[in-house]
Amino acid sequence: MKLVQFASITKKMALAAVGLFLLVFLPVHMGINLCILREDGGEWYRNACHFMGTNYIVKIFEMVLMATILLHIGVAIVLTIENWMARPVRYKVVSKSKTHFMSRYMIWTGGIIGCFLILHFINFYFVKLDIVEGKYTAEIEEVDSFFQQKAKKMQSGELGEKEQAVLVAQYQALSQLPEGKLDKSGKSLVNLSKEEVKKYCGEDFEAEPDFYTMCKEFFKNKYYSLIYLLCFVALAFHLMHAINSLAQTFGLNHSKYNKVIENFAIGFAIIVPLGFALIPIAILFLGF
Amino acid sequence: MNLTLKIWRQDNAKSKGRFQTYKVTEISPETSFLEMLDILNEGLVDKVEHPVCFDNDCREGICGMCGLYINGRPHGCDDGVTTCQLHMRKFKDGDVITIEPWRARPFPIIRDLVVDRSAFDKIIQEGGYVSVTTGGVPDGNAIPIPKKQADQAMDSASCIGCGACVASCKNASAMLFVGAKVSQLALLPQGKPEAALRVQAMVAKMDALGFGNCTNTYACEAECPKEIKRSNIARMNREFLCAKTCSEE
Structure with missing residues (x-):
């Protein structure tokens, strides 16, 4: 049935092992997110996003992460269906047995986190994959060298009339850059729509997503922020049991260190989701 | 005490069951739960009705035969006792008590509140023993065992196989039972030679019989009448991991 x-314990250990990988990833993501709260106009955060989006090791890591998420969800669903099948006729009276905090609701808190991930991918990851349109950023230096290359071609007569007109239009547009399109340091163009990328950077310029501006726009919407906060409450509950459960599954249960694991689980489950939650709270209520 | 009982009645494994309501009156608070059901059954026999079937044997809390799901808890509202050791003083006059059989796919209902728990025997048959050749009785002190370890093994061995762990688990998992049976031998030197084979065979049988997967809710630990600890499950997980990764078996 x-x-x-695979043996039930093998499946549980697989779930726990990939869970541990995701657990390690969370503080990394939180650390990057907290860069938003630096009052530098998003320079640190954009640099971190640039690194995460271009580094080859990170790209491999990203693929492993996606596989890990899918495996975690897949194994959890298989285990849950098997568990439902193990009791085809349910009790009339709801169980009054004492259980570990939130352990009964792991599949549901996991489901909420899964729904959040879908929303998160649509809003951010799909922009990176160029499936959904977002806001974009481009370093002035790169725009300039791209422009210079085209200007050289124009001087040597390699460009047609139409392309020349586009280049002149780009020069004029850049010289009349409206407010809010330059970052605080003046090194990057920010908050650009796809049309504006074409206008200011050139037709075939590859701009990076401007996650800083997008984050700020999303979190200024109080309904979006509320959904985000609720999802992180679910994450906190999920983690609170997950860390204890992970240790138990790998056989780490001893009176000498059980209390350490329990306290670590509580600390981690509060601090990490709170770190993520600080961003919408700061943007919505503290006006960052 | 006057009580209303809602009891699951089912003629056999294939028939459809239903809840039937009975009234019992003038029950002494000192009566045990099973004695209260005896009184009900005497009344039913007097009225030429089928008595309610339920498992029981020693009525001393050591055989593991009795097992009823009473008001949402296996063995009822008292901690660390079997159904036969539950007394009516734990209830109030006028209470409505719902009594259900253990619910799990590997525990099919035989009749009313009696379930077939031979699935546990099948798991034990897969390796819950120590193979010994016949011969002279070995000297009691030939193999030194630390007292603490012997006590731990004894604690694990106190499992009476009643099935409350399966009944209480939201996944109908038998991990506490199998964990205790693996642990009682894993803790002792006599169990070591067959340890790797034992844990793999017993877990495979547990899975094949259709028990659910453990999600570490620890309801089993809370409801075990012998207060078997969850550390037994962790020990089994360790044994399983070692057997899969380090053993030749």
């Missing part, structure tokens, strides 16, 4: 023919 098993959906996947």
Whole structure:
């Protein structure tokens, strides 16, 4: 009566192992997110996003992360269906047995986190993959060298009339740059729509997503922020049991260190989601 | 005490069951739960009705035969006792008590509140023992065992196989039972030679019988009448991991 023919403990250990990987990733993501709260006009955050989006090791890590998320969800669903199948007739009276905090609701808190991930991917990751349109940023230096290359071609007569007109228009547009399109340091163009990328940087310029501006725009919407905060409450509950459960699954249960694991679980489950939650709270209520 | 009982009645494994309501009157608070059901059954027999079937044997809390799901808890509202050791003083006059059989796919209902728990025997048959050749009785002190370890093994061995762990688990998982049976031998030197084979065989049988997967809710630990600890499950997980990664078996 098993959906996947591995031993139950093997499946649980697989779930726990990938869970541990995701657990390690969370503080990294939180650390990058907290850069938003620096009052530098998003320079640190954009640099971090640039690094995460262009570094080859990070790109490999990203693929592993995606596989890990899918595996975690897949194994959790298989285990849950098998568990439902193990009790085809349910009790009339709801169980009054004492259980570990939130352990009964792991699949539901996990489901909320899964829904959040879909929303998160649509809003941010799909922009990176160029499936959804977002806001874009471009370093002035890169725009300039791109422009210079085209200007050289124009001087040597390689460009047609139409392309020349576009280049002149770009020069004029850049010289009359409206407010809010330059970052605080003056090194990057920010908050650009796809049309504006074409206008200021050139037709075939590859601009990076401006996650800083997008984050700020999203979190200024109080309904979006509320959904985000609720999802992180679900994450906190999920983590609170997950860390204890992970240790138990790998056989780490001893009176000498059980209390340490319990306290670490509580600390981690509060601090990490709170770190993420600080960003909408700061943007919405403290006017960052 | 006057009580209303809502009891699951089912003629056999294949028939459809239903809840039937009975009234019992003038029950002494000192009566045990099973004695209260005896009184109900005497009344039913007097009225030429089928008595309610339920499992029981020693009525001393050591055999593991009795097992009823009473008001949402296996073995009822008292901690660390079997159904036979539950007394009516734990209830109030006028209470409505819902009694259900253990619910799990590997525990099919035989009749009313009696379930077939031979699935546990099948798991034990897969390795819950120590193979010994016959011969002279070995000297009791030939293999030194630290007292603490012997006590731990004894604690694990106190499992009576009643099935309350499966009944209380939201996933109908038998991990506490199998964990205790693996642990009682894993803790002792006599169990070591077959340890790797044992844990793999018993877990495979547990899975094949259709028990659910453990999600570490620890309801089993809370409801175990012998207060078997969850550390037994962790020990089994360790044994399983070692067997899979380090053993030749």
